[in-house]
Amino acid sequence: xxxxxxxxxxxxxxxxxxxxxxxxxxxxxxxxxxxxxxxxxxxxxxxxxxxxxxxxxxxxxxxxxxxxxxxxxxxxxxxxxxxxxxxxxxxxxxxxxxxxxxxxxxxxxxxxxxxxxxxxxxxxxxxxxxxxxxxxxxxxxxxxxxxxxxxxxxxxxxxxxxxxxxxxxxxxxxxxxxxxxxxxxxxxxxxxxxxxxxxxxxxxxxxxxxxxxxxxxxxxxxxxxxxxxxxxxxxxxxxxxxxxxxxxxxxxxxxxxxxxxxxxxxxxxxxxxxxxxxxxxxxxxxxxxxxxxxxxxxxxxxxxxxxxxxxxxxxxxxxxxxxxxxxxxxxxxxxxxxxxxxxxxxxxxxxxxxxxxxxxxxxxxxxxxxxxxxxxxxxxxxxxxxxxxxxxxxxxxxxxxxxxxxxxxxxxxxxxxxxxxxxxxxxxxxxxx
Amino acid sequence: xxxxxxxxxxxxxxxxxxxxxxxxxxxxxxxxxxxxxxxxxxxxxxxxxxxxxxxxxxxxxxxxxxxxxxxxxxxxxxxxxxxxxxxxxxxxxxxxxxxxxxxxxxxxxxxxxxxxxxxxxxxxxxxxxxxxxxxxxxxxxxxxxxxxxxxxxxxxxxxxxxxxxxxxxxxxxxxxxxxxxxxxxxxxxxxxxxxxxxxxxxxxxxxxxxxxxxxxxxxxxxxxxxxxxxxxxxxxxxxxxxxxxxxxxxxxxxxxxxxxxxxxxxxxxxxxxxxxxxxxxxxxxxxxxxxxxxxxxxxxxxxxxxxxxxxxxxxxxxxxxxxxxxxxxxxxxxxxxxxxxxxxxxxxxxxxxxxxxxxxxxxxxxxxxxxxxxxxxxxxxxxxxxxxxxxxxxxxxxxxxxxxx
Numbered sequence: 001x002x003x004x005x006x007x008x009x010x011x012x013x014x015x016x017x018x019x020x021x022x023x024x025x026x027x028x029x030x031x032x033x034x035x036x037x038x039x040x041x042x043x044x045x046x047x048x049x050x051x052x053x054x055x056x057x058x059x060x061x062x063x064x065x066x067x068x069x070x071x072x073x074x075x076x077x078x079x080x081x082x083x084x085x086x087x088x089x090x091x092x093x094x095x096x097x098x099x100x101x102x103x104x105x106x107x108x109x110x111x112x113x114x115x116x117x118x119x120x121x122x123x124x125x126x127x128x129x130x131x132x133x134x135x136x137x138x139x140x141x142x143x144x145x146x147x148x149x150x151x152x153x154x155x156x157x158x159x160x161x162x163x164x165x166x167x168x169x170x171x172x173x174x175x176x177x178x179x180x181x182x183x184x185x186x187x188x189x190x191x192x193x194x195x196x197x198x199x200x201x202x203x204x205x206x207x208x209x210x211x212x213x214x215x216x217x218x219x220x221x222x223x224x225x226x227x228x229x230x231x232x233x234x235x236x237x238x239x240x241x242x243x244x245x246x247x248x249x250x251x252x253x254x255x256x257x258x259x260x261x262x263x264x265x266x267x268x269x270x271x272x273x274x275x276x277x278x279x280x281x282x283x284x285x286x287x288x289x290x291x292x293x294x295x296x297x298x299x300x301x302x303x304x305x306x307x308x309x310x311x312x313x314x315x316x317x318x319x320x321x322x323x324x325x326x327x328x329x330x331x332x333x334x335x336x337x338x339x340x341x342x343x344x345x346x347x348x349x350x351x352x353x354x355x356x357x358x359x360x361x362x363x364x365x366x367x368x369x370x371x372x373x374x375x376x377x378x379x380x381x382x383x384x385x386x387x388x389x390x391x392x393x394x395x396x397x398x399x400x401x402x403x404x405x406x407x408x409x410x411x412x413x414x415x416x417x418x419x420x421x422x423x424x425x426x427x428x429x430x431x432x433x
Numbered sequence: 434x435x436x437x438x439x440x441x442x443x444x445x446x447x448x449x450x451x452x453x454x455x456x457x458x459x460x461x462x463x464x465x466x467x468x469x470x471x472x473x474x475x476x477x478x479x480x481x482x483x484x485x486x487x488x489x490x491x492x493x494x495x496x497x498x499x500x501x502x503x504x505x506x507x508x509x510x511x512x513x514x515x516x517x518x519x520x521x522x523x524x525x526x527x528x529x530x531x532x533x534x535x536x537x538x539x540x541x542x543x544x545x546x547x548x549x550x551x552x553x554x555x556x557x558x559x560x561x562x563x564x565x566x567x568x569x570x571x572x573x574x575x576x577x578x579x580x581x582x583x584x585x586x587x588x589x590x591x592x593x594x595x596x597x598x599x600x601x602x603x604x605x606x607x608x609x610x611x612x613x614x615x616x617x618x619x620x621x622x623x624x625x626x627x628x629x630x631x632x633x634x635x636x637x638x639x640x641x642x643x644x645x646x647x648x649x650x651x652x653x654x655x656x657x658x659x660x661x662x663x664x665x666x667x668x669x670x671x672x673x674x675x676x677x678x679x680x681x682x683x684x685x686x687x688x689x690x691x692x693x694x695x696x697x698x699x700x701x702x703x704x705x706x707x708x709x710x711x712x713x714x715x716x717x718x719x720x721x722x723x724x725x726x727x728x729x730x731x732x733x734x735x736x737x738x739x740x741x742x743x744x745x746x747x748x749x750x751x752x753x754x755x756x757x758x759x760x761x762x763x764x765x766x767x768x769x770x771x772x773x774x775x776x777x778x779x780x781x782x783x784x785x786x787x788x789x790x791x792x793x794x795x796x797x798x799x800x801x802x803x804x805x806x807x808x809x810x811x812x813x814x815x816x817x818x819x820x821x822x823x824x825x826x827x828x829x830x831x832x833x834x835x836x837x838x
Contacts, residue, residue, distance in 0.1 A: 007445075010451070025466065028469065036811060040480070045814045047816070048516075049673060050674060051816050051821075052819065054673045055673075073613060073673070074672050074674060074675045076610055077608020078609060079610055323494060335512075338512075
């Protein structure tokens with residue numbers, strides 16, 4: 001009998017253990033197992049209400065403004081019916097004892113229940129202007145001069161719809177804040193001067209060495225009178241391109257070709273007044289594919305050999321901006337179309353032929369061809385080429401150069417009182433377990 | 434001695450029975466706890482996966498506007514941050530709802546999102562991203578099933594209050610939980626002229642209005658004096674950042690009409706087919722003359738027409754006739770509007786969104802939730818080209834919940 005009694009005692013003990021274990025091991029309610037992420041829902045709701053800066057506009061208005069009613073209607077409409085909310089706007093007062101002071105609150109319930117989630121969102125007044133100070137290319141030594149070839153005695157090709165001065169003007173607006181000195185090269189005589197290593201402006205910070213030279217004439221390149229041998233000889237024009245490549249290496253320039261086949265023509269309306277490029281544009285002479293080949297030979301300090309072999313390719317479909325270029329589009333706030341057509345894409349094989357490195361892919365490579373990239377030569381010289389189809393988007397050139405030099409933007413500090421507010425949206429769920 | 438033996442036997446029997454009972458009871462508690470943990474894991478996976486889809490554009494970044502097959506799946510608009518989705522990436526998802534459409538002249542099957550007569554989006558299976566591919570790219574293949582639902586937050590419902598002399602329509606604007614009172618309404622009204630000319634012409638008029646406290650508005654169109662006038666009404670409603678879109682058409686030829694099929698996302702190529710090639714409603718049949726245009730929503734909530742090449746033409750049915758082609762001239766979202774004419778008194782108007790948000794189409798992508806054991810869900814408010822949407826992800830485990838112990 002004792003054994004039975006003992007067993008009953010054991011059963012009582014185990015039962016007690018089970019009851020105690022069950023008491024403490026309380027399983028959560030189904031809502032807690034798979035809760036709606038109220039914090040995320042609140043944040044995305046605030047972002048949604050601010051999509052066109054309506055929220056930012058409303059929180060800076062007086063409490064009796066009708067915009068608050070609209071905001072409440074929009075908030076109620078955007079949340080699921082079982083959701084209760086409290087939206088509170090705080091004034092930020094850095095100088096006072098209380099950093100955040102409530103200025104307005106809207107809610108659709110007296111209580112949000114036990115389980116709530118909230119998110120905060122900073123908004124700035126639309127009356128505030130943000131400013132930034134760009135870092136200048138070359139401000140830490142070396143170069144910093146941007147030359148834009150805006151020669152009045154030249155013509156452009158494959159810039160249909162634009163003129164060289166217009167492109168030069170746009171480029172000036174886009175890039176001059178980022179360079180120590182920006183010089184518009186007004187004619188081929190001035191171009192000859194910088195080819196000879198002479199400065200052309202009165203600016204003390206102009207420096208021919210380590211400069212950037214942008215050719216806004218498209219497929220044509222300005223040729224000064226002293227830089228060609230025989231009129232009508234493609235070989236002589238190719239030699240000029242060779243010399244140009246040499247100068248890029250000697251002065252450590254970054255030379256930019258904005259569209260099409262680089263250096264396909266030479267242009268000088270004074271020298272070739274009656275010559276046209278077979279398409280009716282006068283002041284031009286054909287160099288052909290030899291122009292680019294010669295330029296690259298000069299850049300690589302190779303012996304000049306006349307080579308008129310066509311090396312670019314027409315890519316099927318579109319080419320797309322690289323993720324790096326897109327990042328810098330956002331960073332600098334320059335937004336060209338993210339896809340283009342490229343009918344003069346350079347082969348990546350030129351990197352091995354001419355000892356170049358691709359330092360920046362502006363467009364993603366496609367089948368061994370590069371629609372837009374910066375090629376650097378060791379020890380000096382760089383070449384930015386866009387083998388895109390006309391007409392050019394000069395913003396791509398700006399992005400290409402900014403991607404290459406990456407000047408930083410120092411944004412202004414934003415501490416003005418009354419210019420920013422904190423919005424907190426707290427959400428709770430009604431009904432259910 | 435026998436009493437002691439009996440005592441032992443009874444005690445042992447009772448002890449074993451009690452032990453068995455308690456093992457079962459504890460096991461049930463443990464099983465419930467393990468199930469809770471598994472459910473909790475699925476729920477947190479659901480949240481993570483929803484953010485992963487919403488906050489990542491995929492790769493290639495612009496796969497939504499190209500014909501490329503993504504090697505990484507994400508729906509974020511590559512030109513923005515946060516919860517802004519690409520209207521074109523959404524357009525390339527193969528819809529779970531809607532019967533697929535087979536078009537014999539291309540030999541292809543098309544994913545079908547139809548919101549009513551004349552409001553459809555047909556995307557070729559060959560270019561649409563299917564559930565299986567997305568599941569593999571998300572790394573959930575054979576481990577989790579999911580269904581993603583993207584629905585507009587604001588619903589704009591349009592119905593005829595008076596069909597003619599003049600036409601009066603009722604517009605109802607409501608959100609998920611509340612009507613949108615005092616919301617601004619911008620509308621574009623297109624009427625089709627079936628008489629005269631080689632192709633049907635259309636006239637557009639624009640206007641604005643406000644909803645009342647119940648979210649209703651009435652619009653009157655004196656230019657519609659009879660029940661036979663074909664028209665389309667596109668309405669944009671906006672209030673404090675919330676934007677909703679609604680549309681309504683009236684046609685006089687609903688058996689023979691034009692069906693637009695997307696053919697190429699990158700080039701914006703759209704095929705125009707005669708409905709008889711897809712749905713055989715029986716004779717009598719006729720060719721259809723059409724006139725296509727493309728409209729964009731501008732930032733001031735007005736619609737702007739964009740010229741299109743080859744915007745007029747004729748489609749016919751049968752093997753002797755091919756489809757017609759129009760090319761959408763922009764990569765911005767908008768609406769392709771096609772007016773068609775069967776005869777001097779029969780015709781209509783068809784709308785197709787270019788970018789899913791331009792007509793506030795909703796989409797259901799993924800697998801069916803029917804018969805699933807336990808489903809975790811999570812929601813986010815998202816923006817698709819400024820239009821407010823709600824994204825809901827339902828996720829379940831494909832590996833079962835059997836617990837041993």
